[in-house]
Amino acid sequence: MSRKCILIIDEDRWQVKTLGRILEERGYRVHTAKNGEEGIKEAQQINPDLITLDVNTRMERLEAEIYMDLIFSSEIRNIPVIFISHNERDLYVTGGTRDCPDECISKPFKPEELLETVFNLIGD
Numbered sequence: 001m002s003r004k005c006i007l008i009i010d011e012d013r014w015q016v017k018t019l020g021r022i023l024e025e026r027g028y029r030v031h032t033a034k035n036g037e038e039g040i041k042e043a044q045q046i047n048p049d050l051i052t053l054d055v056n057t058r059m060e061r062l063e064a065e066i067y068m069d070l071i072f073s074s075e076i077r078n079i080p081v082i083f084i085s086h087n088e089r090d091l092y093v094t095g096g097t098r099d100c101p102d103e104c105i106s107k108p109f110k111p112e113e114l115l116e117t118v119f120n121l122i123g124d
Contacts, residue, residue, distance in 0.1 A: 003027055003028060003029045004028050004029070004049040004050070004122050004123070004124065005028070005029040005030075005031065005046060005047075005048040005049050005050075006023050006028050006029070006030055006031070006048055006049065006050045006051070006052065006118065007030075007031045007032070007033065007039065007042055007043055007046065007048040007050070007051045007052070008020060008023075008030060008031070008032045008033070008051075008052050009032075009033045009035070009036060009038075009039035009051060009052065009053045009054065010032070010034070010052070010053075010054035010084075011034050011035060011054070012054065015054065016032050016034075019052060019084075019114070020032065022111045022114055022115065023114075023115075023118070026115055026118075026124075027124065028118070031046055031048060036053075039051070039053070040076075043075075043076045043079065044075045044076060047075065047076065047079070048079060049079070049080075049122045050079065050080050050081075050082065050118060050121055050122050051076075051079055051080070051081045051082070052081075052082045052084055053081055053082070053083055053084070053101070054083075054084050054085065055083045055084070055085045080102040080103075080121040080122060081101045081102055082101060082102065082103045082104065082105060082117060082118070082121070083101040083103075083104045083105070084104075084105045084106075084107060084109075085104070085105075085106060085107060086106075086107045102121055103117050103120075103121065105117060
């Protein structure tokens with residue numbers, strides 16, 4: 001059985017390394033992108049099971065625009081998305097409708113919180 005694949009979109013290398021280690025230790029395959037444009041291209045190429053998007057990154061475009069591109073791209077529109085942010089105000093929308101992320105996690109988070117959220121969305 002193939003391991004589930006998670007795409008991490010975040011410019012912070014330390015955060016990518018931390019998220020990647022937590023997810024890989026649980027058995028997920030991890031791909032990364034350092035900005036939104038790269039993330040959209042990577043998502044279209046690998047068709048991940050889940051995407052994490054840091055909503056505080058200093059990307060070329062606003063995170064909301066990146067998210068809208070993700071959910072309206074025919075190849076990747078059904079992939080669950082988790083917003084991750086230091087600022088709780090960025091995480092005010094949840095609920096799993098396609099006009100908001102499937103889940104939101106506030107930094108700092110515990111590895112167990114991340115893993116539970118991922119598991120609830122895509123399983124092992």
